[in-house]
Amino acid sequence: MKTNRTIRSILYAQPMDMGGLAIRQPFPSHKAEQIDPFLLLHHADSRVPEHTDVKHAGVGPHPHRGFSPVSFIFKGGVHHRDSRGNDNIVYAGGTQWMNAGMGVIHSERPPENIQETGGRQELIQLWVNSPASHKMDIPDYQPLTAAETPVIVSGDGLATVQVIAGELNGVKGAIRSLSPVNTFTAELKKGAQYRFPVPVSHNAFIYLLDGKLAVTGEGEVEGHYAAIFNNDGEGFEVTALEDTRLFIGTGEPLNEPVASHGPFVMNNQTQLMEAFRDYQMGKMGVLIEE
Template sequence: MNKSRTIKSILYATPMDMGGMPIRQPFPSAKAESIDPFLLLHHADIKVPTHVDVKHAGVGPHPHRGFSPVSFIFKGGVHHRDSRGNNNVVYAGGTQWMNAGMGVIHSERPPADIHEIGGRQELIQLWVNTPAKHKMDQPSYQPLTADDTPKITTTDGLVQVNVIAGNLGNTTGKIHTLSDVNTFTATFQKGGKYFFQIPESHNAFIYVLQGKMQVTGDSEVEGKYVAVFQNDGEGFELEALEDSTVFIGTGEPINEPVASHGPFVMNNQTELMEAFRDYQLGKMGVLIEE
C-alpha cells in the first residue's frame, strides 16, 4: 500500500492585474514564497479582444535569464517568438518550454486564428528555477503539441493524465529539463481516481483549474486553489468530486539561494545587476516581430 502524503497548505489563486491582463497567482504569496524548484504560477483565462490586432495582443517582447518560463495551454493557442529565431504556435493541450539560460527575449501572442477557434486563451505559466551550473547555458526552446504528448488513461476511462516532463509510472515525458522535475496535466470526470506515485524527495503541489477534487482521501480542493504537499509519503491520490482539470508539479529541490527581480532569476544581487546590464547592452539579442 502506497503511503499518501498529507497536505501542508492550501493557497488561493489571488486575482491580479499583470500589465492590463487579468491573471491569478497562487504563489508566490504571503503563505508560500515558492515551492522549490517552482518559483511562480500564473493562471490566465482571457477573452482575446476583437478590437485589437492579434499582433498587438498578449504579451509583447520581454527578456528572461536564469530559469524556464513554461506555458501549458488549455484553450486557444500561444504564438511564441524569440530572439534566437524560434517562431512557433502551439494550441490547446500543448506546451511551450523555454530554458532562458544566459538570456533571451520572447513574446507570447494569441495565434492569428484565435477568433476562429473560440477567441479564448487559457493557460498556466510556470516559472521553473534552473540550477546555478546551468543558468548561463545557451537558451533553448521546446514546443510540444497535444498529439505528441504521452498520455495515461485509466481503465474506466474517467481520468487522462498528460505526461509533459519527467516520469509517471512507465510513461516518460518528452520535454528535457535541467533538473529533476515532473509536470503533468490531467482531466477527471466525476468519480475518476488516480494515485500519483512520485519520488519521496520531491516537493509537490497540485493546482485545480476547475472542478473539485478530494485529495488523499482527506481534504477537498476546489477550482482556483493550490494544494502543497508535505514530504511525508510516496505520492497522493486525487478523486474528482466534479468534472475537473488539474495541473500537477513535482520536483527535486535545488536548495540554492534565489535572487530575483522582474524577469531575471539568479543566485545573488551581483548576477542580477549583470543580467540587467547585459540586457541593456543587447547581449540577449533583438526580437523584431514580423
C-alpha cells in the same frame, strides 16, 4: 501499503493584473514564496476581442535569464517568438518550454486564427528555476504539441493525464528539463480516482483550474486553489467530486539561494545586476516582431 502525502497548505489563486492581463497567482504568496524548484504559477483565462489586432495582444517582447518560463496551453493557442530566431505556434493541449539560460527576449501572443479556435486563450505559466550550473546555458526552446504529448487513460476512462516532463507510471514525457521535475495536466470526470506516485525527495503541488477534488485522507480542494504537499509519503490520491482540470508539479529541490527581480532569477545580487546590464547592452539579442 504505499503512504499518501498530507497537505501542508492550500493557497488561493489571487486575481491580479499583470500589465493589463487578468491572471490568477496561487504562488508566490505570503503562505508560500516558492515550491523549490518552482518559483511562480500564473493561470490566465481571457477572451480575445474579435476586432483586436493579435500583434498587440498577449505579452510583448521582454527578457528572461536564469530559469525556464513554461506555458501549458488549455484553450486557444500561443504564438512564441524569441531573439534566438524561434517562431512557433502551439495550440490547446500543447506546451511551450523555454530555458532562458544566459538570456533571451521573447513574446507570447495569441495566434492569428484565435477566433477560429473559440477566441479564448487559457494557459498556465510556470517558472521552473534552473540549477546554478545551468543558469548561463545557451537558451533552448522546446515546443510540444498535444499530438506529441504522451497520454495515460485510466482503465475506466474517467481520468486522462498528459505526461509533459518527467515520468508517470512508466510513461515518460517528451520535454528535457535541467533538473528532475514532473509536470502533468489531467482531466478527471466526476467520480474518477487516480493516484500520483511522487519520488520521496520531490516537493509536490497540484493546482485546480476548475472543479473539485477530494484528496484521500486530507479533505477537499476546489478550483482556483493550489494544494502544497508535505514530503511525508510516496504519492497522493485524488477523487473528482466534479469534472475537474488540474495541473500537477513535482520536483527535486535545488536548495540553492534565489535572487530574483522582475524577469531575472539568479543566485545573488551581483548576478542580477549583471543580467540587467547585459540586457541593456543588447547581449540578450533583439526581437522585432514581423
